[in-house]
């Protein structure tokens with residue numbers, strides 16, 4: 001089996017952190033894995049070299065690969081460009097082009113890092129939530145959208161702007177199945193988050209999720225309003241196992257959940273389509289302020305590579321090896337500044353990558 | 364001056380807690396204030412007695428009054444009713460009918476209660492944020508909305524549901540002015556929250572807020588994406604002074620912010636129109652599980668009455684008297700179960716109301 005991986009480092013710290021994940025994957029080749037890496041431009045660097053944030057050849061490479069290892073995009077100096085040329089449009093564009101509708105965002109607290117959270121240790125110790133966010137629908141992509149002069153109503157004649165929230169039945173069904181199946185493999189609980197008391201789209205969401213739920217009687221399904229969920233994540237985050245929600249609410253809640261852990265330099269993510277093709281990326285951003293300085297924590301990207309082995313390639317044992325190597329480094333190895341503590345050795349991005357490779361070798 | 368106050372207790376604990384606020388306001392009559400109270404039905408109780416959650420006479424009474432003292436609405440046993448008959452529709456309806464576009468939701472941590480938060484005390488001690496949420500626009504009220512068969516696109520022929528997010532220029536302008544003026548009277552900082560990297564409506568929001576900002580050069584204006592704000596509220600909530608945002612994001616972020624304090628039984632809110640007419644309510648809900656048991660904390664409702672004296676009637680000194688009475692009770696008086704600690708006397712809803720009245724008398 002040859003794993004064809006497209007590497008898209010992107011902007012800021014993207015190149016440094018993806019390089020470490022590639023290094024860790026390379027180290028698994030001694031296990032008989034055959035991995036081919038091909039690199040492509042995306043985000044601000046793509047705009048600078050090719051004039052667009054998501055060049056056609058980048059999409060073509062992704063389509064010709066089995067999975068994408070993604071760094072980060074975002075470059076403040078390009079924020080004044082027209083929206084369609086800004087780096088973030090690349091990530092929206094590639095999700096849509098590859099139909100990556102299922103976004104998995106785990107928020108877990110490592111024992112060694114429980115004190116990193118701004119929450120009390122007893123509230124977050126042992127936290128392990130999975131947020132399943134729908135990623136190709138909702139108000140992110142709904143049409144019509146734009147600016148116009150209001151034609152009637154109380155603001156007639158004024159400038160107004162608008163967007164369309166929408167979900168079709170099959171879009172809700174497929175993400176719900178994905179979430180139920182994930183819950184079944186974990187704690188057996190699924191909480192669907194909506195605003196069914198106000199929004200038609202999310203009342204429909206709730207109805208379809210409830211219908212699909214009848215096929216998963218082994219999973220305990222609950223429903224929660226998004227405002228309440230934003231509170232419950234603070235009040236008692238350990239009440240949750242898997243959360244499933246739409247694109248917009250998922251954007252907000254998954255960032256809130258990841259900050260509960262206090263170490264977003266540790267959190268990976270996966271965005272999958274129906275065929276287990278996936279794009280894997282750390283949940284943190286491009287951090288331009290520390291780019292190129294060998295300061296960034298590469299663990300989230302390395303753990304994203306582990307998710308890739310598990311979800312796209314079904315290589316559970318190899319994924320676990322990487323995860324255990326990360327844990328071993330957390331326990332006894334050196335650390336980057338974001339998770340450094342008194343008594344620990346300090347290292348940089350590359351040093352952390354090397355430490356993970358060493359830990360793999362010792363297993 | 365006669366203050367004409369419409370009292371709308373609503374469901375669950377609503378009657379008990381509004382009764383305490385009325386008691387506290389009554390106690391101020393000795394100061395020469397002339398207050399008239401009239402009661403009206405709203406929410407589940409209105410549905411049961413009149414067949415609709417927001418009877419016409421309730422809206423009429425509000426319009427004939429200077430301010431509304433509101434308890435809470437919500438009754439799980441009515442959740443299976445068609446949406447337009449559910450208790451929560453009353454709150455949406457009255458906001459729209461009275462044009463209450465400016466929602467003030469302070470999130471502050473009382474010194475005496477700093478240990479109630481699930482966040483580390485040093486992260487939240489002294490926290491004092493004001494969220495200004497737009498309350499009559501956005502996807503809450505935008506049309507068209509509903510269910511239909513998709514007419515084109517990849518889901519053609521399928522059932523789909525949809526809603527419209529929208530803001531007109533003047534809607535954004537008026538809430539922005541309100542927020543800048545509030546910031547000017549407080550810490551001089553305003554953070555506008557949007558998702559301008561994805562949504563047209565919120566790019567327009569950002570443009571208008573920026574334009575209005577040129578009139579307030581004494582206030583430091585910043586912009587933040589909603590997902591980042593959900594994180595920053597956890598990471599470092601004290602970075603914020605006033606936050607202004609749209610109806611939907613405000614719903615989510617204000618609930619998150621209030622939970623930071625750990626004592627939502629303490630948090631009041633105000634919803635105002637252009638003429639300072641206002642509806643005042645605790646931010647917590649109807650809590651049907653403890654209704655009628657003399658267990659609920661009435662302080663949020665009492666503090667809402669203080670906001671009423673300040674914002675609608677300009678009675679700053681009286682507002683401060685109530686707030687100081689609440690602080691005095693927190694310091695030395697008895698407490699309801701939600702904020703009770705070892706070493707404190709325990710009391711019920713009415714006992715807490717009495718304690719506040721006593722503290723007023725001692726000032």
Ligand SMILES: CC(C)[C@H](C(=O)O)[C@@H](O)C(=O)O
Pocket residue numbers: 088091092251560561590
């Ligand atoms: C960059 C932005 C468009 C993106 C989103 O909103 O989805 C990001 O916040 C994310 O969560 O991946």
Ligand SMILES: CC(C)[C@H](C(=O)O)[C@@H](O)C(=O)O
Pocket residue numbers: 197198227451454455614
């Ligand atoms: C009850 C509901 C419609 C309401 C809202 O979403 O505005 C509530 O959550 C609030 O924040 O007052």
